[in-house]
Amino acid sequence: MRNDLSNRLKALALTGQKGVAWLIDPDDVISTEKFKSQLSTVEHLHLDFIFLGGSLIQENTVSMIIKNIKEALPEIPIILFPGNVIQFSPLADGILFLSLISGRNPDLLIGQHVSIAPLLEKSNLEILPTGYMLVDGGHTTSVHYISQTIPLPNHHPELSVATALAGSYLGLQYFYLDAGSGAPNPVSPEIIKAVKSKVKAPLIVGGGLNSLEKIKMAYQAGADLVVIGNGAEKSPTLLREVSAFLNTIKISAN
């Protein structure tokens, strides 16, 4: 079993270094030419991972997208962040094996997982068992609707802590606090801080992180890896700003 990705994620949490993942939604890749030129803009940036996934994907274009990414950015690991089993590709480097522990939808706690397990067993993908926790980001996002679950409240850290602790006692090794794509309010610093203080596993935070200021706040509260989706689409300079910031803190730590 490969463990390059888990080592990278665990190193972020152990060293206190911060990381960034760019989320590409396959539904948004309409033109290959436009996508290739978008990839060329991040060529020299500090990007720890590319996440690939969406809530509503009907058609599997994931393998084709991975081929394009590997051609343009061969050094950046690609991790599937799937909304469902249709989004599988054996060409990725790993998969967030998400269990939606903030919800009570059995299909997203264990159902999709059973369906995909035989395919994963035959693949070379590194499997990252991840407790996926949706937090209320101020409006109903695609993930809330598609998952038919109620998010955790953004101002009751004890509920998020109890959920993460339960996930950790079940053996989950990574946690993802997500306010949902395009959320007006990202996961609150109180929640990030409270979860991180009780669960030492690598902590991924995403949803509504559309400015450097919000991203710094998430890092400061304890996020090890931030995920940027819509923010990168709307502001082409955001990934560059985050990358420059990460290089600065790396230099000052040496």
Ligand SMILES: CC(C)=CCC/C(C)=C/CC/C(C)=C/CC/C(C)=C/COP(=O)(O)OP(=O)(O)O
């Ligand atoms: C283990 C396998 C195969 C599947 C896991 C299935 C689970 C637990 C899914 C969780 C619920 C879900 C629908 C997650 C989707 C997460 C995701 C990739 C969201 C990002 O993007 P969008 O929500 O599509 O964003 P836009 O609204 O911006 O398009």
Ligand SMILES: O=P(O)(O)OC[C@@H](O)CO
């Ligand atoms: O698109 P944004 O708001 O950056 O959200 C990213 C991701 O965490 C959503 O699942």
Ligand SMILES: [Mg+2]
């Ligand atoms: Mg989508």
